[in-house]
Amino acid sequence: MLTRPLATVAVLAALGSLAACGSEDDSATDDPTTTASSEGDSGSFEPAAEGECAYPSDGNPAVEGVDAPSADPTVEGEVEVSITTNVGDIDAVLDADTTPCTVNSFVSLADQGYFDGTECHRLTIAPSTIFVLQCGDPTATGTGGPGYTIPDELSGEETYPAGTLAMAKTPYPDSGGSQFFMVYEDTPLPPNYTVFGTVDPEGVEVLREIAEKGTANGGPDGPPTETVELESVTAG
Numbered sequence: 001m002l003t004r005p006l007a008t009v010a011v012l013a014a015l016g017s018l019a020a021c022g023s024e025d026d027s028a029t030d031d032p033t034t035t036a037s038s039e040g041d042s043g044s045f046e047p048a049a050e051g052e053c054a055y056p057s058d059g060n061p062a063v064e065g066v067d068a069p070s071a072d073p074t075v076e077g078e079v080e081v082s083i084t085t086n087v088g089d090i091d092a093v094l095d096a097d098t099t100p101c102t103v104n105s106f107v108s109l110a111d112q113g114y115f116d117g118t119e120c121h122r123l124t125i126a127p128s129t130i131f132v133l134q135c136g137d138p139t140a141t142g143t144g145g146p147g148y149t150i151p152d153e154l155s156g157e158e159t160y161p162a163g164t165l166a167m168a169k170t171p172y173p174d175s176g177g178s179q180f181f182m183v184y185e186d187t188p189l190p191p192n193y194t195v196f197g198t199v200d201p202e203g204v205e206v207l208r209e210i211a212e213k214g215t216a217n218g219g220p221d222g223p224p225t226e227t228v229e230l231e232s233v234t235a236g
Helices: 100-111 201-212
Strands: 078-085 088-095 122-124 132-135 164-167 180-183 195-199 229-235
Touching (some): 088 201, 132 201
Antiparallel strands (some): 078 088, 078 229, 088 195
């Protein structure tokens, strides 16, 4: 996952990037990522004003046929999203009022078909204390991204109960891209990962069914035993 420049590695980094999981002292079972976690932002968060969503290049070539979204968010309020997979449908509601830049990017990528046909490359299970399925990398390696990065949208009070939909990132600020994670059991992560939506209860059950089958490598962190493909992602 760390074979490409860190700016593109949406790792739950040290689950500190996962989606931002544990601290540098975490063991491998508690922290599915391999890089040190970053420190979460603190203080009150004010959503970006018109034209303030910056999506700079991540230093890698842009993905062919994929454009960065406009700096002016085109979404607002609650945005319904349907994630159709080969193992079941996962519906969620995105919060465009609190995380306009993140939702703007996610909806843009969904509308461009960026996620369609991609595989979820990472599952974390017990004995890890992190319980997530990570998707959104078209290379299915953990190093892929859309060619740009998105800004963090953090209050410093983020929590990650079952049903959380959040962005993965590297240990560095504003380093998310297209990789996201869905939480299927309450997960103790630091408030480093932008929470931009909520998966519905039926979708959480689909995630739990995936987790019950374990990882392909038999460990607490690895590709799902059963390949999970995002057949389509539609928003709005």
